[in-house]
Amino acid sequence: MMEGEVVSGLVKQLVLRIFPSRSKSAEDGAGSHGEVVDDVVERAHKYAMRIIGSRIVPSLANDEAAMAESVKRQLVLEGRSSDALTFADLHRRFSSLSGAGSIENRWSVLYLLKAISEDQRREPSETRGIAGPLTSTISRPAALGGLAALPDSPVKARLSNGVSDSVYAPKRAQRSANLQKGYASEQESLAPGGMLLLSKDAENLKAAALREYVELNQEFSEVTEMALVRDVVYACQGIDGRYIKFDKEIDGYKVNDNLKLPKATKVLIRRLCEVGWLYRRVKEHITESLEQGPMEVIGTVGQAFCAALQEELSDYYRLMAVLEAQLHNPIPFMSTVEGAKGAGNYLSLRRLWVWLAEPLVRMRLMAVLVDDCKSLRGGAMAGAIHMHAQHGDPLVRGFMGSLLRRVCSPLFEMVRKWVLEGEIDDLYGEFFVVPQPVKAEALWREGYQLQTGMLPSFIPEPLAQRILRTGKSINFLRVCCEDQGWATAAADALAAAGTPAGGGGIGYGETETLEALVVEAAARIDRHLIRIIYDQYKFREHCLAIKRYLLLGQGDFIQYLMDLVGPDLSQPANTVSSFKLAGLLESAVRSSNAQYDDSDVLDRLRVRMMPHNEGDRGWDVFSLEYNARDPLTTIFTEFVMARYLRIFNFLWRLRCVDHALSATWQTMKPNCSIARLWASIDGGTKSQLAAVMRRCQTLRNEMNHFVTNLQYYIMFEVLEHSWANFLDEMEEAHDLDELIVAHERYLSSIVEKALLGERSQLLCKTLFTLFDLILRFRGLADRLYENAREVQTRGEIAARRKVKELQASVPYNTGFRKLPTVQLTKELLASMGEEMDVIAAEYSSLLEGFFAQLPVQQHVDLKFLSFRLDFSEFYTRQHMGTSTMHIKLKRTPKF
Amino acid sequence: MDGAGLQKARESLDIVYLISNLLNTGLDRQTLSILVALCEHGVNPEALAAVVKELRREAAALNRGGNGQSS
Numbered sequence: 030m031m032e033g034e035v036v037s038g039l040v041k042q043l044v045l046r047i048f049p050s051r052s053k054s055a056e057d058g059a060g061s062h063g064e065v066v067d068d069v070v071e072r073a074h075k076y077a078m079r080i081i082g083s084r085i086v087p088s089l090a091n092d093e094a095a096m097a098e099s100v101k102r103q104l105v106l107e108g109r110s111s112d113a114l115t116f117a118d119l120h121r122r123f124s125s126l127s128g129a130g131s132i133e134n135r136w137s138v139l140y141l142l143k144a145i146s147e148d149q150r151r152e153p154s155e156t157r158g159i160a161g162p163l164t165s166t167i168s169r170p171a172a173l174g175g176l177a178a179l180p181d182s183p184v185k186a187r188l189s190n191g192v193s194d195s196v197y198a199p200k201r202a203q204r205s206a207n208l209q210k211g212y213a214s215e216q217e218s219l220a221p222g223g224m225l226l227l228s229k230d231a232e233n234l235k236a237a238a239l240r241e242y243v244e245l246n247q248e249f250s251e252v253t254e255m256a257l258v259r260d261v262v263y264a265c266q267g268i269d270g271r272y273i274k275f276d277k278e279i280d281g282y283k284v285n286d287n288l289k290l291p292k293a294t295k296v297l298i299r300r301l302c303e304v305g306w307l308y309r310r311v312k313e314h315i316t317e318s319l320e321q322g323p324m325e326v327i328g329t330v331g332q333a334f335c336a337a338l339q340e341e342l343s344d345y346y347r348l349m350a351v352l353e354a355q356l357h358n359p360i361p362f363m364s365t366v367e368g369a370k371g372a373g374n375y376l377s378l379r380r381l382w383v384w385l386a387e388p389l390v391r392m393r394l395m396a397v398l399v400d401d402c403k404s405l406r407g408g409a410m411a412g413a414i415h416m417h418a419q420h421g422d423p424l425v426r427g428f429m430g431s432l433l434r435r436v437c438s439p440l441f442e443m444v445r446k447w448v449l450e451g452e453i454d455d456l457y458g459e460f461f462v463v464p465q466p467v468k469a470e471a472l473w474r475e476g477y478q479l480q481t482g483m484l485p486s487f488i489p490e491p492l493a494q495r496i497l498r499t500g501k502s503i504n505f506l507r508v509c510c511e512d513q514g515w516a517t518a519a520a521d522a523l524a525a526a527g528t529p530a531g532g533g534g535i536g537y538g539e540t541e542t543l544e545a546l547v548v549e550a551a552a553r554i555d556r557h558l559i560r561i562i563y564d565q566y567k568f569r570e571h572c573l574a575i576k577r578y579l580l581l582g583q584g585d586f587i588q589y590l591m592d593l594v595g596p597d598l599s600q601p602a603n604t605v606s607s608f609k610l611a612g613l614l615e616s617a618v619r620s621s622n623a624q625y626d627d628s629d630v631l632d633r634l635r636v637r638m639m640p641h642n643e644g645d646r647g648w649d650v651f652s653l654e655y656n657a658r659d660p661l662t663t664i665f666t667e668f669v670m671a672r673y674l675r676i677f678n679f680l681w682r683l684r685c686v687d688h689a690l691s692a693t694w695q696t697m698k699p700n701c702s703i704a705r706l707w708a709s710i711d712g713g714t715k716s717q718l719a720a721v722m723r724r725c726q727t728l729r730n731e732m733n734h735f736v737t738n739l740q741y742y743i744m745f746e747v748l749e750h751s752w753a754n755f756l757d758e759m760e761e762a763h764d765l766d767e768l769i770v771a772h773e774r775y776l777s778s779i780v781e782k783a784l785l786g787e788r789s790q791l792l793c794k795t796l797f798t799l800f801d802l803i804l805r806f807r808g809l810a811d812r813l814y815e816n817a818r819e820v821q822t823r824g825e826i827a828a829r830r831k832v833k834e835l836q837a838s839v840p841y842n843t844g845f846r847k848l849p850t851v852q853l854t855k856e857l858l859a860s861m862g863e864e865m866d867v868i869a870a871e872y873s874s875l876l877e878g879f880f881a882q883l884p885v886q887q888h889v890d891l892k893f894l895s896f897r898l899d900f901s902e903f904y905t906r907q908h909m910g911t912s913t914m915h916i917k918l919k920r921t922p923k924f
Numbered sequence: 925m926d927g928a929g930l931q932k933a934r935e936s937l938d939i940v941y942l943i944s945n946l947l948n949t950g951l952d953r954q955t956l957s958i959l960v961a962l963c964e965h966g967v968n969p970e971a972l973a974a975v976v977k978e979l980r981r982e983a984a985a986l987n988r989g990g991n992g993q994s995s
Binding site: 035036039040042043044046047048069073076077080081083100104112115116119120122123126131132133134136137138139140141142143144145146148149150 | 932933935936939940942943944946947948949950951952954955958959960961962963964965966967968969970971972973974975976977978979980982983986
């Protein structure tokens with residue numbers, strides 16, 4: 030009760046304050062008028078106490094911030110932005126005060142001030158006697174609590190004429206109050222002093238009639254529109270109202286079935302509640318992803334998406350707060366007059382529909398996005414939103430644009446970081462570049478891959494490739510080349526592209542800026558990388574070294590090597606020691622011009638023994654290997670080296686055959702031992718020997734022609750030509766990828782032209798058989814000449830012995846020994862002649878096959894080979910007359 | 925009430941007065957302090973605003989009436 034007394038006292042003071050002049054005169058106690066004033070003050074006090082007592086609990090939620098916001102908005106709406114700012118400042122100071130002596134109930138104070146201020150504002154119009162806006166279709170529902178007591182109040186008692194005797198059923202109370210208001214507007218401003226201000230102009234009559242109509246309309250419904258509007262506003266915020274509740278079964282908001290409402294109202298409510306339904310979806314998604322979902326599933330882009338949605342929603346909340354404030358704003362005052370005036374501020378369902386039209390569109394868009402992007406992450410999500418942004422409606426486009434700007438910011442930050450620093454800041458696998466766990470040498474080729482699923486559609490594929498390569502180059506420089514210079518290159522690129530160094534200045538919709546940045550960064554970093562590869566790692570020198578050693582470009586070295594390792598390689602493969610070969614390689618280097626080469630290059634040259642099978646010779650397994658160390662292994666991968674190895678093996682074999690034929694020539698060339706043998710033998714054997722030898726010579730010549738020309742072709746038409754092309758391409762290569770491609774092209778052109786490619790497998794096989802045949806021939810020729818020489822030597826020895834015998838007259842049966850030798854030679858010659866025929870026949874048929882297959886090859890350069898081999902068209906003619914040739918071939922050895 | 929508390933109370937009231945002026949409520953300091961006190965006692969501001977308004981209207985009517993009488 031103490032509290033009540035204090036309040037009462039305060040109210041009394043208040044009344045006295047507001048009636049200052051009268052109270053003064055009351056204090057004077059001068060005349061009867063003073064008593065009247067006393068009486069008035071007393072009544073006013075009672076009245077005030079009743080009003081206060083009628084509503085203890087505020088009808089609004091106690092929210093200071095919202096109140097302050099509403100005041101601010103009001104000020105802004107009136108066009109007093111500077112005042113709004115001042116107010117904001119004052120409010121900040123106001124709320125910062127706390128502790129003893131400060132005001133606790135700040136909200137109340139603010140509310141009070143606002144209400145009074147609004148009343149003040151309305152004052153002028155009131156005195157002019159203008160009715161509330163006619164557009165308002167809602168009648169002002171009566172005050173929530175204090176109305177029943179109203180007619181009892183002294184003021185009211187004087188006011189109410191015929192109305193007070195109307196039925197006071199609770200439901201009717203509203204209506205009566207409304208009716209009262211209707212009359213009140215007619216009567217206008219009824220002063221307690223008993224004065225009536227009547228204004229029966231046409232406008233007021235019209236207003237009254239309208240109100241009457243609204244009243245009648247409300248007869249139908251059991252619930253006021255006000256309550257419905259409040260419920261709709263609640264529903265739009267996902268809260269169940271009194272009449273409108275969310276129904277899980279139909280998945281939507283629904284008006285209570287028991288409520289009798291006109292169909293139109295129901296439809297309107299249903300439409301309005303769509304906003305609420307959409308809001309629920311969006312909100313659900315946000316809470317699900319931000320609170321429950323694991324971070325890995327959502328990712329930063331998803332998070333940004335949620336944040337953007339949240340921001341949109343907070344805009345929406347703001348609107349809803351305003352609407353709600355509007356809903357409660359005109360406090361239902363006791364006075365009917367004010368009530369009628371305030372009616373203009375009330376929200377009707379239709380007004381709400383207008384208010385919510387734009388939020389509905391936005392909310393719909395958000396809900397669509399939420400549905401579309403639920404399962405997507407990262408770049409894919411950004412891409413999906415981008416697809417929605419391709420819309421003709423500028424509103425939709427603008428909305429999506431602003432949303433995308435926020436959604437894409439983590440993505441663009443990733444791109445920036447990747448392009449300029451080579452770092453992937455992607456914890457949740459959202460970036461379209463994906464690192465693979467690989468070793469350093471495979472970093473370039475396999476280290477990073479483009480994940481097309483995560484590539485948002487607003488970044489075109491070539492740009493993405495470029496982005497990928499730029500970051501890859503940085504990583505390559507950092508990891509494989511241990512180079513730091515890229516940082517300055519990146520900084521230069523940043524400066525050139527004109528974007529600020531600190532923040533990620535690129536956002537959605539600025540693809541050109543992004544492209545410019547990427548292009549700049551790519552160009553600089555690639556240039557730097559290429560320079561590093563050329564200068565620091567001497568790519569060109571190594572390529573040349575490989576050409577010289579692995580592709581047998583260094584002729585003298587190869588010659589020495591072959592001479593040195595030849596004897597060893599004739600052994601079975603399993604007895605060949607690679608250590609010994611390494612030593613021989615060393616000495617070959619030392620004895621040739623290769624010794625002047627860079628020691629770094631020579632260090633990398635190794636002997637390699639390939640895995641061998643039973644019965645393989647050393648020739649089959651021997652190969653040279655070049656060890657291109659780390660950063661260069663990106664270009665000289667194992668696969669590439671295997672191709673080099675194949676080429677080397679082929680060339681080595683070719684050289685080996687050539688070498689063999691040359692060696693045979695050394696024994697076959699006419700010399701004195703043969704000449705002496707010639708002299709020593711007689712008759713049939715002599716002519717037979719001559720025929721075999723002749724055959725041998727022609728065959729060797731033929732083979733030599735073939736091998737020499739083939740070798741010439743390989744060395745000059747293939748190797749040098751490709752090398753020259755490669756050098757040109759190397760000059761033009763702007764980045765590592767181009768360099769790799771150029772090298773690849775170089776290598777495959779060699780492989781193609783050297784008949785090692787896929788398409789010329791058959792030809793290559795023929796060629797290798799030919800080589801085998803030539804080696805067989807060499808064996809045969811060697812045997813023939815060895816035998817011949819043996820015979821000759823033996824003859825000589827025998828002759829010498831004979832001389833000795835004669836001299837020493839020691840009986841020695843030399844004649845017996847000599848005879849079988851000659852005979853042996855005869856049989857031998859016959860068998861050798863036959864063998865040579867076989868080889869010759871096989872050779873010519875193989876060669877014929879080779880020539881037949883040669884034009885089948887697509888490569889234009891092979892034409893040169895066939896022309897070179899058959900420039901006199903000898904083989905072509907032979908091919909034409911195969912049968913005659915056979916006879917000719919058969920005929921020669923027959924003796 | 926100690927000095928600091930008094931100081932703070934005055935400051936608060938000053939701010940409220942400024943806001944009140946900003947909003948054109950037409951209340952003087954004295955009235956404002958009474959109203960703030962009422963608010964602090966937990967009176968519903970809605971009702972309080974109504975009271976102020978009613979009283980003002982009464983006062984205006986009274987004045988007018990008085991003037992009418994006197995004239």
